[in-house]
Amino acid sequence: MTTPLKPLGQPVSRVDGRAKVTGEARYSGEFQVPGLVYGQVVSSTIARGRIKSIDASEALRLPGVLQVFTHENRPRQAWFDRKYRDDDAPSGSPFRPLHDEKIVYSGQPVALVVAETFELARYAATLVSVEYDSHSHQTDLRSQREKAYAPDQGKGGFEPPPKPRGHADKALKKAAVRIDAEYETPVEHHNPMEPHASTVIYESNGSLTVYDKTQGVQNTQTYVSNVFDLPKERVHVRSPFVGGAFGSGLRPQYQLFLAVMAALELKRSVRVTLSREQMFTFGHRPTTLQRVALGAAADGALEAIIHEAVSETSRFEDYIEVVVNWAGMLYRCNNVRFDYKLAQLDCYTPVDMRAPGAAVGVYALECAMDELAHQLGMDPVALRLKNYTDRDQNKDKPFSSKELRACYEQGAERFGWARRSAAPRSMRDGHHLVGWGMATGIWEAMQQPASAKAVLGIDGKLTVSSATSDIGTGTYTVMTQIAADTLGLRIQDVTFQLGDSSLPMSPVEGGSWTVASVGTAVKEVCEKIRDQLFKFAKKMKGSPLGKASLEEVTFADGKIRLTEEPSQAVSLVEAMRHGGVLSLEEKVLATPSAKQQAYSRSTHSAVFAEVKVDEELGTVRVSRVVSAIAGGRVLNPKTARSQIIGGVVWGIGMALEEETVIDQKLGRFINHNLGEYHIPVHADVKGIDVIFVEEEDTIVNPLGAKGLGEIGIVGVAAAISNAVFHATGRRVRSLPITLDKLL
Ligand code: MOS
Secondary structure, eight states: OOOOSOOTTSOOOOTTHHHHHTTOSOOGGGOOOTTOEEEEEEEOSSSSEEEEEEEOHHHHHSTTEEEEEOTTTOOOOGGGTSOOOOTTOOEEOOOOTTSSSEEOSTTOEEEEEEESSHHHHHHHHHTOEEEEEEOOOOOOHHHHGGGOBOOOTTTTTOOOOOOOBSOHHHHHHHOSEEEEEEEEEOOBOOOOSSOOEEEEEEOTTSOEEEEEOOSOHHHHHHHHHHHTTOOGGGEEEEOSOOSOOTTTTTSOOHHHHHHHHHHHHHTSOEEEEOOTGGGGSSOOBOOEEEEEEEEEOTTOOEEEEEEEEEEEEOSSEEOOOOOSSTHHHHBOOSOEEEEEEEEEOSSOOOOOOSSTTHHHHHHHHHHHHHHHHHHHTOOHHHHHHHTBOSEETTTTEEBSOOOHHHHHHHHHHHHTGGGOOSSTTOOEETTEEEEEEEEEEEEEOOOOOEEEEEEEETTSOEEEEOSOOOSSSOHHHHHHHHHHHHHTOOGGGEEEEOSBTTSSOOOOSOTTOHIIIIIHHHHHHHHHHHHHHHHHHHHSTTOTTTTOOGGGEEEETTEEEESSSTTSEEEHHHHHHHHTOSEEEEEEEEOOOGGGGGSBOEEEEEEEEEEEEETTTOOEEEEEEEEEEEOBOOSOHHHHHHHHHHHHHHHHHHHHTOOOOEETTTTEEOOOSTTTSOOOOGGGOOEEEEEEOOOOOSSSOTTOBOOOTTTTTTTHHHHHHHHHHHHHSOOOOBSSOOHHHHO
C-alpha cells in the first residue's frame, strides 16, 4: 500500500474495520472472565404507583440463582446520600434504580436477578412476581400542555432562547403573507445495533474493571466512583468498541448501576445486558408540539418569526434541548419571538438523540418556510436566499464561516432543481406522483477541552491516546490520520488508543465535537513531538537542516526534508538517535481559543429530496436525496460521507416511519421491538448523494473541521415532508407521514 504524502483529506478506510468485520473487536457485553455471572432486569409494568410486594422466592429456589436484588434488600449506596449528576444529566434529581417502592415510569427496573448463566437469569426473572398499587398517570403531552413551564435553561447548561427582538406578534399581523401552523413530532428511540451492556470484572483486590457501552469512559468512571463511593483508581472503565450510540450512551444507563451494585455485593464479576425491549426504557427523543408563525413582505423578506415549542420531560429532571432558537440564526429577521416550555409526564427523562433539538425544531421551521414559499408563489430556494444572513442575529455575531449559499447552489445543481415545476401534483412518473422538496440544516460547531498523549519509539512507531470513544463515527481512523499527517508518518506506523478511562482526559463523544476537540489535542501533541525532532535534527553534525526553520521543512515518509530540496533529509529515527533518546513522549491539554468567542460557529446544509407517491395506495418512497454540507475541512471523505448518509437514512425514518407509540391507558410504549418500531431497511433507501462544499475556517479550531456527526439528519424530514406536499398537495404536519395521514 502506498500511503499518500498527506494522509489528511484522504478517504482512508477504517483502521479498525478489519477487527470489526472479523469479530475480533469486542463489545461491552462480550468480555469473558472465569466465574462471570449474569444479571437480568425485571421491569415495571405500570407507569405510576408503588410496589406493594415482590416475591422472589420461586426464582431464588432455582439452583444457580445467586440473588434477587430489589428495593428491599439493595445495599446502601453513596448514591442515596448525595446528589450526583453525571456529565450529561439534565438538572433535577437523577433516577435511582431500586431506590424505593415508588414507580415513576413504565419499564422502570424493579429487580435484578443474578444467576450462573444468562439463560437461567432470564428464566428466573420471569418467576419474580410483583404486586403494584397503581396510581393514575399522565403520559399524553397534549393533555399536559397547559401545565407547561419555562425551565431554568442556565441550570441545564443551555443558552436560553434569545430575548425577543422587535415586535414579532405585531409584525406578523401586519405582514402581507402569513403562515401560522402547528407541527407535531413523536417519541423516537435510539436502537443502535449494540444494546446497552455492562460487564463488571471484580478484581481480586476489590477493584473494578468495567466494560461499559458508553460514549464516555471517564463519565462512566466518575459516575461509578461517585455513586458507589469508590476512589477513582479502583474503577477502570474500558469501551474499546461501541456498536452505535447516537446519544443513548452519553449518560450512564441503569444496567451499569445494577451490574456494579451486584458485583460489589456478591464480590463476583457480573454482566447485565438490556434486551431490545428494555432499550425502550431509559430515554428517548421527546415528543414536541410546535407552533411556527412566519410573516413576510410580498417579495419574500421575512418580517416576523415566532417559534414556540412544548416538549416533554419526566417528573424528576428537566430535559432541555435547543428546539426553537434556530430560525434566529438561519434567517435575517428583526421581529422574532421564541418560546420553549416543558411539560412533565410519567415517563423516563428524554435523552439526547442525534442532533437533539435541531432535528425536530428545524423540521418545523423548514416546513413552515416551504408553506410560506408556496403561499408567496416563490421558489423555496429563492425564499431562503432572500432571507440569507451572514450574521447570527441571536448572538449578534458574524459566522466564523458559512458556505450555505454554496450548499444551495451545488445541491440544486446536482439535484436538477431548476427543472422543478412549482405547482403541487404537477410532476408524474406513471401512476406515481412525484414531489421535489428541500430544506436547510444547521448544527453547532463546538470544541471542548481535551487531552492527548503521544509516544514516538525509536522504531519509528507512534502511539497516540485519549480517553475518547469511537461510536462508529471513525474516530480511530481520523485521529490516526491527524497524527500521521502532522509527523509525516505512514498510517500503519501510527496507533491511536481510546476507550479507556486511564488515558488522557476527553469529553464524551457527542455534540459532533470530537474531531474539533480531541483532533486538536492530537494535532498539538504531535506538533510538540515534531518540534523536538526538528531540534535534534538541526543539532546533528553536518545536518542538512542546520540552517532551516520549521517553515522550510516538510515531514513526510518518516523524514524531515528541506521543502525546496527534498533530497536533503534526516529521518525521524536518526534525529532521535542523535538526540540520545529511545522515545519521545508529550502530553497536551487543548482548549478552545479565545478568538472563537467573537464568532458564531455552525455547520450548514441544504437537503433536496424526491419522493414518489403511489396515487392509489398513498405509499411514499424517497427515490433520491442530495445533501450538500458545509462542514469546514473534510479530513476523511469516506468516513465523512458515511456520517452524512447515516444521518439522511435516519431522516428518512424520521419523516416516514419512526414513532414510538404509547398506550395512554397503560402509559407504556407498546411497539418496543424492531418488528414494530419501524426504521428504514435497505429497500427504503435509494440514491443518497453527498456533496461537501469548500469551506475554509481558521477560527472554529486549528483543524478547520467542524464535525459531521449530526448535521446529516437535520433538515431531511422537512425536505421529505415538503416533497410529499409538492407531490400530493397535502400538508401533513405531524411526523411520521404514514399512509393513514396521507390518504
Ligand atoms: Mo449525540 S445526541 O451528541 O451522541
